[in-house]
Amino acid sequence: MAQTPSPATDEKLPTVIQGGMGAAVSNWVLAKQVSQAGQLGVVSGVALDTVVARRLQDGDPGGHIRRAFAAFPVQEVAERALEKFFRPGGRERDQAYVPVPNLTISPVARSRELQILSAFAEVWLAKEGHDGVVGINMLEKIQLAIVPGLYGAMLAGVDYVLVGAGIPSKIPRLLDQLARHEQSDMEIHVDGATQTYATSLDPDLVVPRGTLPPLKRPKMLAIISSHPLAAYLTKETITTPDGFVVEGHVAGGHNTPPRGRMTITDEGEPVYGTRDEADLAKIAKYGLPFWVAGAYATPEHVAEARAMGAVGVQVGTIFALSSDSGTTPENRQKLLDALAEDRLQVKTDALASPTGFPFKVVPMDGTIGGDETYAARGRICDLAYLRTPFERSPGKLGYRCPSEPEDDYVRKGGELENTVGRKCLCNGLMATVGMPQVRAGIEEDALLTLGSDLTAAKELLRRHPNGWNARQALDYLLGGPALEQAPRQDLALAAR
Ligand SMILES: Cc1cc2nc3c(=O)[nH]c(=O)nc-3n(C[C@H](O)[C@H](O)[C@H](O)COP(=O)(O)O)c2cc1C
Numbered sequence: 001m002a003q004t005p006s007p008a009t010d011e012k013l014p015t016v017i018q019g020g021m022g023a024a025v026s027n028w029v030l031a032k033q034v035s036q037a038g039q040l041g042v043v044s045g046v047a048l049d050t051v052v053a054r055r056l057q058d059g060d061p062g063g064h065i066r067r068a069f070a071a072f073p074v075q076e077v078a079e080r081a082l083e084k085f086f087r088p089g090g091r092e093r094d095q096a097y098v099p100v101p102n103l104t105i106s107p108v109a110r111s112r113e114l115q116i117l118s119a120f121a122e123v124w125l126a127k128e129g130h131d132g133v134v135g136i137n138m139l140e141k142i143q144l145a146i147v148p149g150l151y152g153a154m155l156a157g158v159d160y161v162l163v164g165a166g167i168p169s170k171i172p173r174l175l176d177q178l179a180r181h182e183q184s185d186m187e188i189h190v191d192g193a194t195q196t197y198a199t200s201l202d203p204d205l206v207v208p209r210g211t212l213p214p215l216k217r218p219k220m221l222a223i224i225s226s227h228p229l230a231a232y233l234t235k236e237t238i239t240t241p242d243g244f245v246v247e248g249h250v251a252g253g254h255n256t257p258p259r260g261r262m263t264i265t266d267e268g269e270p271v272y273g274t275r276d277e278a279d280l281a282k283i284a285k286y287g288l289p290f291w292v293a294g295a296y297a298t299p300e301h302v303a304e305a306r307a308m309g310a311v312g313v314q315v316g317t318i319f320a321l322s323s324d325s326g327t328t329p330e331n332r333q334k335l336l337d338a339l340a341e342d343r344l345q346v347k348t349d350a351l352a353s354p355t356g357f358p359f360k361v362v363p364m365d366g367t368i369g370g371d372e373t374y375a376a377r378g379r380i381c382d383l384a385y386l387r388t389p390f391e392r393s394p395g396k397l398g399y400r401c402p403s404e405p406e407d408d409y410v411r412k413g414g415e416l417e418n419t420v421g422r423k424c425l426c427n428g429l430m431a432t433v434g435m436p437q438v439r440a441g442i443e444e445d446a447l448l449t450l451g452s453d454l455t456a457a458k459e460l461l462r463r464h465p466n467g468w469n470a471r472q473a474l475d476y477l478l479g480g481p482a483l484e485q486a487p488r489q490d491l492a493l494a495a496r
Pocket residue numbers: 018019020021022023025044046137138139163164165223247250251252253254293294295296297314315316317318320449450451452453
């Protein structure tokens with residue numbers, strides 16, 4: 001039961017999608033394990049330029065990034081990045097990481113190169129040495145990273161692109177254009193815009209035209225939470241994805257806000273109702289393959305999903321907790337200890353994310369999910385992936401993030417009330433995967449996210465009291481050893 005013929009074609013489709021988990025929780029190591037086991041391994045495309053630049057500054061243990069860079073079609077691009085970021089032997093632990101340029105609508109050449117190169121490297125490593133399928137996950141909310149990220153991933157032969165946290169209507173056209181190495185423009189949402197704004201990538205500036213034949217056009221799966229969005233996306237061919245991941249609000253990471261006006265409980269959680277449940281029968285009518293996500297992580301759920309017409313399931317939490325994920329062993333152990341002692345909580349925080357979307361937070365002491373640690377962190381926005389562009393004057397843009405210092409945000413025309421309760425996801429998530437920024441010798445604290453249903457994680461812990469790896473999670477989900485097992489390589493530490 002590992003693979004299923006697609007309703008639309010004969011092609012084999014994976015039963016299990018290991019969901020994209022940013023930043024670098026679903027890194028190339030995890031995605032490779034899943035992919036080698038015959039299912040769809042997905043690398044996170046979130047903040048990959050920072051992830052790759054920091055791995056290089058940590059000395060690139062195992063030489064993985066340098067090996068991937070050596071396969072990039074234009075070596076001068078790879079050499080420039082190595083020169084800027086690679087520190088043989090790694091930086092001192094108390095030394096700050098060198099920043100990468102922030103995303104803007106018209107990035108400087110080095111920034112564009114690094115974004116393409118880092119997406120290339122992560123996908124290339126996940127695909128190295130086997131012929132399993134690999135996907136990349138991107139967030140529509142981080143619009144400015146999408147076009148270069150897609151192109152880099154496609155240069156490495158990515159098989160699937162999965163996009164959520166917004167309305168991914170522009171992605172199918174971008175994939176068509178980028179496969180032909182054509183200039184690709186993407187309209188950008190700008191607060192207070194009096195005109196339209198677009199970000200543009202001319203691949204010729206990085207990979208000179210004629211260097212490569214056309215690229216494989218990956219399949220695009222739209223991550224949606226409701227059937228009206230499926231109806232909207234399938235109205236025109238140019239916006240129609242190749243399939244859907246239908247994700248409920250119990251899933252880890254960001255969640256779609258409730259429909260209508262958001263009501264928030266005293267505990268700070270959004271209230272969801274029956275209108276927020278996707279109607280799978282309606283989604284099935286579009287004839288596209290679909291997977292269900294969010295508390296579909298037991299073998300029974302896999303059977304249930306298939307009985308409802310889904311090809312399979314997308315699963316996050318049990319892979320995030322596996323020893324192959326990018327989560328540091330210390331953070332993972334804290335989560336597993338709490339799980340074993342039945343004190344692991346997951347809160348749907350209506351305010352934490354600067355995007356305004358609810359975000360699942362583990363409210364654990366010593367992480368910025370815990371109130372005291374959050375309160376002790378001064379507001380600093382330097383990674384800036386979740387900034388929103390706003391119009392300063394016609395044709396001129398500024399950028400602001402609700403989790404930056406309140407005064408700065410208000411000076412840029414933001415509403416003070418929009419800053420309340422916002423957390424710095426960017427720095428917190430980098431710390432989760434062992435690459436915290438260091439300021440005056442002090443490391444940023446982690447921010448942990450998981451899905452709110454822990455049934456499958458508890459069962460895996462019962463079976464594997466010392467923790468489990470991605471293969472064991474797949475064995476459990478598929479009710480037996482995953483198919484097409486290749487020899488296991490223990491690479492989890494090497495990726496950090
Ligand atoms: C640690 C973590 C990070 C996540 N980050 C992302 C992300 O960056 N993009 C995304 O589309 N989904 C993200 N998700 C959602 C997963 O891809 C998946 O759909 C979801 O976790 C499935 O629900 P489950 O956790 O109940 O299995 C994340 C989930 C977790 C647990």
